[in-house]
Amino acid sequence: MAPFDKHSANTGEIEARAADFERLAGKALDLRTVTDKAFQPAEADWDGMCAEELKAAPEPVRRAAQETSSALAWVAAPLRYWEGRVTAFNAAVDRIAGALDGAAKDDFGATGPAGTAPTSQQVADARSEAMADARRQWWVAYNTDIVEGSSTAAGMLRDGPTEVNLKAARDAGALPVTPGVFTVFPAYWHTVNMEAAAGRADELAKKIKDPTYVPTAAELEELRNLVRDYGKDKVFAYNFLDDLGPKGLLELNGTLATYQLDNPGKDVSDGVVFDAGTADLVRDLQIGLGVALATATKTTGTRSGPRGENYYPGKYELSSQWTTDLMIAGRQKMTIGDPGSVARYAEGVYGYQLLGPLLRNGDYDARFLALVGGDIVDFEMSQGKNSALWTEARGENLRLDWTQGYEDNTVPAGYDPVNALMDQLARNGEGTRDLLTDLSTYTTDGPKDGRLPRLDYLLTDRNWDATADTPGGPGWQRELLEHKDDYKNTALDKFGTALEEATVHESTPESRRIVASIIHEVNVDEQAQGYANGEDPGTGGKAADFAATDLINPDLRDSLGKITAAYITDVNLNISDGHPVDESTHFSVEKQEYVVRFLADLGKDEGARADITGAEAVYAAHEYHEILSGNRTPGDGIDGYLRGMEVVSQNYGSVVGALDVGATSAHNVTSAEQDAKFNEGVEKRYAIIGKVVDELVGKATEKIPVPFVGDFIGEKAGDLVSDAEDEAKQDNGGRTAFENGVTLGAGRHDAVDIAELSLYKSGKLENLPAVLLVNGEPKPIDEWSERDQQAWNRYKAEYGQSTVGNAAKNAGNSYQAGYDWASKIANGGSDAPKGGN
Secondary structure, eight states: OTTTTOOOOHHHHHHHHHHHHHHHHHHHHHHHHHHHHHTTTTTTOOSTTTTHHHHOOOOOHHHHHHHHHHHHHHHHHHHHHHHHHHHHHHHHHHHHHHHHHHTTTGGGGOOOOOGGOHHHHHHHHHHHHHHHHHHHHHHHHHHIIIHHHHHHHHHHHOOOOOOOHHHHHHHHHSOSSSGGGGGGGHHHHHHHHHHHHHHHHHHHHHHHSSSOOOOOOOHHHHHHHHHHHHHHHHHHHHHHHHOOOHHHHHHHHHHHTTOOOOSSSSOOEEEEEEHHHHHHHHHHHHHHHHHHHHHSSOOEEEEEEETOEEOOOOSOOOHHHHHHHHHHHSSSSSEETTTTOOOGEEEEEEEHHHHHHHSSSSSOOHIIIIIIIIHHHHHHHHTTTTTGGGGTTTTTTTTOOTTTTTSSSOOOOOOOOOHHHHHTTOOOHHHHHHHHHHHOOOOTOOOOOOOOHHHHHHIIOOOOOOGGSSSHHHHHHHHHHGGGGGGGOOOHHHHHHHHHHHTTTTOOHHHHHHHHHHHHHHHHSGGGGGGOTTTTTSSEEEEOOOOGSSSOHHHHHHHHHHOOOOOHHHHHHHTTTTOOOOTTTTOOOOOOHHHHHHHHHHHHHHHHHHHHHHHHHHHHHHHHHHHHHTTTTOOOOHHHHHHHHHHHHHHHHHHHHHHHHHHTTSSOOHHHHHHHHHHHHHHHHHHHHHHHHHHHSSOOOOGGGOOOOOHHHHHHHHHHHHHHHHHBTTTTTTTTTTTTGTHHHHHHHHHHHHHHHEEEEHHSSSSOOGEETTTEEEEEEEOOOOOHHHHHHHHTGGGGGTHHHHHHEEEEEEEEHHHHHHHHHHHHHHTTTOOOO
């Protein structure tokens, strides 16, 4: 062929032959069965030629018939692929020829000087250039569609429906989507391919997991490609791991980890002491193995029984026995590395330590995390060694987890599987909920629905020391002595994130139980009694007072602050006097003092305190609106409204007062500093609180629905407060007058401001000055001038004394009473009486 020939193949005849092969394949199958359900070769659902004989034939015969149908169907695919390439090529030739014909009518674009007609030579030159370009286009199309296309089609016929060939056929539209054999066979071909790939991966893995075997670079690369390319495929993952077995998987990962040592300091890839290629290879294999494990343990089965107690795994889901065997192997000590190479050898490594690197990778099912992850925590708890359990067998310069990198010395080395578990739980709220609530213990003085021992342990007792998760050896010991402060355990942050994911986004019985249990466990822990963590209150002396004691790990306060803000309605219900808690929609804590002490400890953290204070301000403003609008007590007068507001003020004072006790104990701020801040920025503070009130009272209540069910006032609060702050930025480095919730003196003022401005915006106040009214409605606070502020101050001192003045007095006194009450509880024990007005 030469430019500008078309290909002579008869595409209509090619399509006819492809259809013939498809029909022949279909004759071996009952097409009704094909379209109604997946093809099962071992089922007696054959029809067509020799149907009765086939139904009665032994499995090898039926299998041969299936393979014949498969082969016939596949021939149609490369034929249609080739037909498509020929059609595309001939269409390209038509476009090229058409473009040339069009160009000839315009002298191929040639022009003479100053718009005159081109000379014959100019036309000839332009034609020569156009022809050269057309020939180039023809050859590109020829090489792409004909040369490469015929080679691909031949390969498809020669090699059969491999994954590469299936992709090529799909991309070319060569696999029809109409009902027929092609609704069945592509899935069947893919299954056959994945089974073969899994078999090859299993063959390689079983050789490589033997620490005395020296694999070739090609074998390692092949295994990496298999798990990387197909780890997310359920057929591959299931068959591969089912054949390899749980212990084989752990042994394989243990052997891989020893292929490269990790000395402290910057690793220089010299191919002798350290080879970055090997490290990256191990990383990829560990990631691929983790992804495959997550895929093969994904819940795809069905349940039966009155309460769904019977579970039947899906076809490509590892069995419950496989998972049980994994947990058994996880608790066992194993030897990794070649005993003939002391530098790459370690004894006494727990199977769970070898599972850890895999847990960091993949999207694991909540059920698997709760079961296996829960057992990891239970095992650590049962051994009585805390996280030190995982430091007993650290190989010298031996890193177990290469998925987190190696250039930074402080990244986890993989010895602590709980760290890896937290990484996964931080992305799986359902898994965290299930893991924490699946196990309960019951005590006479605990919550009536039982305590959560896993939560208690992780929250109050576990040692999260980051330096425990490093390789062993003298070099790493020196590294830790010199740079211990550089190590921060991000797993504790991840645990906090996991708690957020389990609770903040929706209110369920399980999530509420977790929040109530957090409050309970913090209060009954030995540290709440003034003893050091892990110290038996019955034997030791008290360690320190409230200010010097961390009831909550400081690294968790930020997350617990966000959780508390989200459940601000529940917090108020539990801290309020004489208000029963509806446990069908809210959590319930046994004692008010538990909530107070919990809030006080959170108040030691600026961020947590700001989150909760903001949520409480929004909650109080919302409650004031509900009262002042008459929604709570229709037909009530101003005196009744003021009595209702007093209850809200008491709750606000108890919550914010407790937070401020913690803030002052942590020496974040002093009363004098906060009073000065208040005096300097009262107008901006008014604008901020006024903005919050504006959004909640009488105007935009749809932004905060009635708290629960399903809506968290705390989730909305952060946006409202931050928006208000943004509108009142100070010049002082972008800080705001409302930052930190302003403690003590300003905390009292906040309580007063919210009550006052809620009354103002309600429209219930009589005889407001004319300057404060716009079309008969209270003027927006953010539009007040200095004159307006003065008019409001005069109104409060005169006509509004009995209304605004009383509300302000109650709010201020309630704050002070709440602060005093919390201070007594934090420093004086559980018998401190609640303050009052």
